[in-house]
Amino acid sequence: MSNEIKKIDLIKNMAVFRDFRWSSSVRDGGNNIAEFKKINIFYGRNYSGKTTLSRILRALETGSISDKYRSPEFQLSFDGGSNATQSSLSNHGQVVRVFNEDFVKDNLRFIVDDEQTINSFAILGEDNTKLEEEIEKHEAELGSEEDKSGLLGELFGAEEKFKESRKAYDEKSSELEKKLSDKANKSGTGIKHNKFFGDATYNVPKIKKDIAVVTEDTYSPLSTEQVGKFHDLLREEPKPNIPESSLFNLQYTAIATKANELIGKKIQASDPIQELLNDAALAAWVRTGRSHHHGKKDKCAFCGSDLPQDLWEKLDKHFNQDSEELRQALEALLGSIERERSRVPNLLKIKNSDFYSSFTADLDSLTDQLSTLSKSYSESLVSIKEQIEKRRDDIFTPLEFKTTDSVEKDLNAIRDSYEELRNGSNEFTASLSASQSDARAALRLYEVYTFVTNIKYEDEFAAIEALHKVIFNAEEVRNAAKEKVDVKREKIAELKAQLKDESKGADRVNDYLNNFFGHQSLSLEAIEETPGNASSGYRFEVTRNDEKAFHLSEGECSLIAFCYFMAKLEDIETKGNQPIIWIDDPICSLDANHIFFVYSLINAEIVKPEQYEDGGEIKERDRFKQLFISTHNLDFLKYLKRLPGALNKNKSQYFILTRTDQESNITLMPRYLKEYVTEFNFLFHQIYKCANANIESCENYDYYYNFGNNARKFLEAFLYYKYPNAVEKDDKLARFFGGDALAVSLTDRINNEYSHLEGIFERSVQPIDVPEMRTVAKFILRKIQEKDPDQYTALxxxxxxxxxLTDIGDL
Known part of the structure; x- marks a missing residue:
């Protein structure tokens, strides 16, 4: 719940920060992303971006950012998971206090115009014992977040429970969401990729809609048989229309009726031959022989005897016209029967391939029935045929027609059923697309139903709902605790407002000026705007020896500004709220003594814990939530190492700002600078990197760009201590390089031309000669090694x- 700042995720279009990304720049030796700690120290030369960083924090304090930046962007992350950007400057909920040049301009306008005054502020007054005791009582009830006591402790506990419940809910929800996502669109197994479901845009929202359907009581899951049918349906391709069968026109009734008529018909011969009447076979033989002899032979073809003259007359009287007509009718009917029988196999050609698979079972049943009935139908026709042949062979003897069981009606029923299936198949062709769409939907829902059953979705969902209720309850408890804290803080603020005394603000500044810096003559005076009117307010004025001061030195301005800031940390809006504090380079224009006193003031009034009484027991609590200090001064950096916790890696973090050309970067401070705090080591390291850098890599450009200044400053210090004797026209470079004219010439040229542009401005628009830089860097390292190997090794x-040395080689 502390909501400390973790990191500055990005900075774009803000002075020397063009496109800074924390995650790619601020990493430790293990390549892990580093984060801010309780105490954070920044070191950077002037114009490296320290003030720009402070302006980002000050934007969180004031709620606005300078309109001088064009399209600025930044984002800060807090350890509670929230963040702040240029678009959300007032939602972080933290008390932020920043000391930088903007703070000075806003509050101490006399520094730029000695006719202006200093903004007043109120701190707790004196002689209000009763009110102070009441405030202490309420503050004790408010408690401390660090000690987890009082209302703040309750709020902390409620916040932790809320976070835990939120985490459990998020984890459980994410687990279920992952299952839904995989089932919906995981490559290879997801519904999205199953051709049977035919939905290439299937996703998590869609599977949630399907789950809502299959978990309803009205949903009935598919049977295995239904699943198979739907799969078969989806394999179907549109079929052509099946034409109506034109052969199915049964003649059984007509044949039977005609047969009944002819078989029972009575006829008589004109002059019958009794012997032929008595022997039907003989009559048939004679009738056949008649056709072979009449008009053709005079002798019997069988025995060779002469045929009697009256034979043909006798036979014509026996085989008269009625009998011949009946015989012809019977023969014609026999022909009809044979034709009908020949049609039977082709009455109905059932081809399953013409139909959709869903019709197969019905078609198979019809085929079986048709086969059986066709056989019966043919047998019935044979029975009629046999009766007709019997009458034909005994033409003058009427017979009683014996009817057989007719299957004509059943066959017609088969034909009607087939027509229904045929029409159904044809209609199915027209609706196939819609039917397949319905089948896909049904199969998809069944797939979802199977999925939710297997993962016990309802149990999972119920567990998530239960966790959500836990969150809701935890949030209510947290909000109630927060409301109590807010009410208590409002009460404390109300009581403090009754105590506030603006005149005491000036006194606190003077305490710091006198006690820490020993400026007895310089002070801040609180002047009541309308004397005697307590509601009129005060203004502050700088005095020297009890008179208004003019023409303050830069050092005096710096001291007053910083003391004013420190005193303002005691105002009623800040004191007790554990602010996030950023102090930007507070030692400008100060001598060594004053630098130490600034450090002492920060240590005593910010870093050192505040003591308070709780139930008769003396306890301590931090005055600040997080501290940021930036400086360009190595002496001040050295003092800052002495701050309590400054060397505890769990409590402190050190950073360095480096500028290359017009762009700056933030990295973790090198160990030697953090531990030794000397620029001499830093400059040596820059020369070393230049000597060993890869010329082809653009990442090493800053080593070459800054080499002129780095080499000049390093050699000035190194040669001063190596050759401290003052000799007229002493060329220390020549002495150092041992008469190597090339080394002296190159080094002198680079030191002068690349560290100063005065007189050779054209150098600023020409490319940097990287090989020369690298060569001179190697000259310097080699000479140090030759002249003082112990120092070289130590460096x-x-x-x-x-x-x-193995990389330097022979030059």
Whole structure:
């Protein structure tokens, strides 16, 4: 719940920060992303971006950012998971206090115009014992977040429970969401990729809609048989229309009726021959022989005897016209029967391939019935045929027609059923697309139903709902606790408002000026705007020896500004609220003594815990939530290391700002600078990196760009201590390089031309000569090694670098 700042995720279009990304720049030796700690120290030379960083924090304090930036962007992350950007400056909920040049301009306008005054502020007054006791009582009830006591402790506990319940809910929800996502669109197994479901845009929202359907009581899951049918349906391709069968026109009734008529018909011969009447076979033989002899032979073809003259007359009288007509009718009917029988196999050609698979079972049943009935139908026709042949062979003897069981009606029923299936199949062709769409939907829902059954979705959902209720209850408890804290803080603020005394603000500034810096003559005076009117307010004025001060030095302005800031941390809006504090380079224009006193003031009034009484027991609590200090001064950096917790890696973090050309970057401070705090080691390391950098890599550009200044400053210090004697026209470079004219010439040229542009401005628009830089860097390292190998080794060890002589080679 502390909501400390973790990191500045990005900075774009803000002065020297063009496109800074924390995650790619601020990493430790294990390549892990580093984060801010309780105490954070920044070191950077002037114009490296320290003030720009402070302006980002001040934007969180004031709620606005300078309109001088064009399209600025930044984002800060807090450890509670929230963040702040240029678009959300007032939602972080933290008390932020920033000391930088903007703070000075806004509150101490006399620094730029000595006719202006200083903004007043109120701190707790005196002689209000009863009110102070009541405030202490309420503050004790408010408690401390660090100690987890009082209302703040309750709020902390409620917040932790809320976070835990939120985490449990999120984890459970994410687990279920992952299952839904995989089932919906995981490559290879997801519904999205199953051709039977035919939905290439299937996703999590869609599977949630399907789950809502299959979990309803009205949903009935498919049977295995239904699943198979739907799969068969989806394999179907549109079929052509099946034409109506034109052969199915049964003649059984007509044949039977005609047969009944002819078989029972009575006829008589004109002059019958009794012997032929008595022997039907003989009559048939004679009738056949008649056709072979009449008009053709005079002798019997069988026995060779002459045929009697009256034979043909006798036979014509026996085989008269009626009998011949009946015989012809019977023969014609026999022909009809044979034709009908020949049609039977082709009455109905059932081809399953013409139909959709869903019709197969009915078609198979019809085929079986048709086969049986066709056989019966043919047998019935044979029975009629046999009766007709019997009458034909005994033409003058009427017979009683014996009817057989007719299957004509059943066959017609088969034909009607087939027509229904045929029409159904044809209609199915027209609706196939819609039917397949319905089948896909049914199969998809069944797939979802099976899925939710297997993962016990309802149990999972019920568990998530239960966790959501836990969150709701935890949130209510947290909000109630927060409301109590807010009410208590409002009460404390109300009581403090009754205590506030603006005149005491000036006194606190004077305490700091006098006690820490020893400025007895310089002070801040609180002047009541309308004397005697307590509601009129005060203004502050700088005095020297009890008179208004003019023409303050830069050092005096810096001291007053910083003391004013420190005193303002005691105002009623800040004191007790554990602010996030950013102090930007507070030692400008101060001498060494004053630098130490600034450090002492920060240590005593900010870092050192505040003591308070709780139930008769003296306890301590932090005055601040998080502290950021930036500086360009190595002496001040050295003092800052003495702050309590400054060397505790769990409580402190050190950063360095480096500027290359017009762009700055933030990285973790090198160990040698953090531990030794000397620019001499830093400059040596820059020369070492230049000597060993890869020329082809653009990442090493800053080593070459800054080499001129780095080499000049390093050699000035190194040669001063190596050759401290003052000799007229002493060329220390020549002495150092041992008469190597090339080394002297190159070094002198680079030191002068690349560290100063005055007189050779054209150098600023020409490319940097990287090989020359690298060569001079190697000259310097080689000479140090030759002249003082012990110091050379010690310098390498101080910057954690290996012996580079093998890389330097012969120059």
């Amino acid at each position: 390498l060890q101080s910057v954690d670098e290996p012996d580079a």
